[in-house]
Amino acid sequence: MRVRHKPWAKEKIDQYPQYVVANPEQYKGKWHEVFGNNHPLHIEVGTGKGQFMTEMAKANPGINYMGIELYDSVIITALDRLIEADLPNLRLLNVNANDLAKYFAKNDVDQVYLNFSDPWPKGRHEKRRLTYKDFLKLYEEIMVDGGEIHFKTDNQGLFEYSLMSFSKYGLLLKYVSLDFHNSEYEGNIMTEYEEKFSEKGHRIYRCEVKYPN
Template identity: 50%
Template sequence: MRLRNKPWAKPLINANPEYIMVTPTDMQGKWQDRFEKSQPLSLEVGSGKGQFIIEMAKAYPERNFIALELQEAAIGIILKKQLELKLPNLQLILGDGANLTEYFAPAEIAALYLNFSDPWPKTRHEKRRLTYRDFLAQYEAILDPDGELQFKTDNQGLFEFSLVSMNNYGMAFDFVALDLHKDARVTDNIETEYEQKFASKGGRIYELVAHFKR
């Protein structure tokens, strides 16, 4: 969902380079330098307003996290929250999820999260879906050999497409949930803002966790 323009976002971003990168290609292979400690690095592609990645950073201080968001207004909202929290294991990127291999070195990421990505429902737009094979190739390149990809959506069509796309790519599935919030196997689900609202109205959430075969 595209947010309205926030006139304050750009000045805030420019004033806080210690928390956010606007030239992420400069950091390829050097992301650990941005954190207080060198720890396994997790990336969320399309972080929205940041609830998921912030709560993950709070819950797992032994891991480092990066929020990547294309919308200046959205990443500005996350930055506002981070300026209050000053989490030592959270960094932000204003950038495009289509350029991950330009931002990260091979095997630099331990876990990658895709939460409620745009479903691009028209067939002619399938190449824009974040689980299309071209994106999967980028994820494979930047993920550690033992790294995992976690994907959540409320869109059944996108979920089915993603299962097929990942299977055809040769990925292995570690976990598949057709109704995440009613799945007894789940004990530590951290929600996005959208997920909370959608699930509270009875909507079904789909999730999968997968890895690349090496």
């Protein structure tokens, strides 16, 4: 994905610390203070423009959501959505996913969403895939025992790789669909990429995996 630089984005992000959490490391182990409750916390790694997280937060007020996005020129659109919706159970983090353990402690997170992540198809880039074993270890370090990863992609190669990576790591497969939009699953909330790719006729793959208790 080529990101168009928006030089004003960082300044706007800094104006809304109530939505894009500033100094998130100070809330490690105590995110309940940000949300004002002890509801489960679900995070999306690579939240992009924020459509998925915004709609999930609207649909599930009893769950807290956190959208994590590295690029300020992308997360600014998610911020605009959140400003308009003013959802008490959604916050954003403008940070690198490699650093999740700096901001979340063990048991902080109940569920991780990986939606249409960069497939990094070249073998030498395997370690950058968000379903690579090192990332699976990182998620485990911040999640509750039995926490789940929900994964969606239109990339068959990445999906096959991810299923193998999950299996090798010892994750338990709860759900898998090789043609998700033609499945009987109800209540799906689409991302921007999901809408774009499905309109082009791309098959959508989805799975849910669980860490052992």
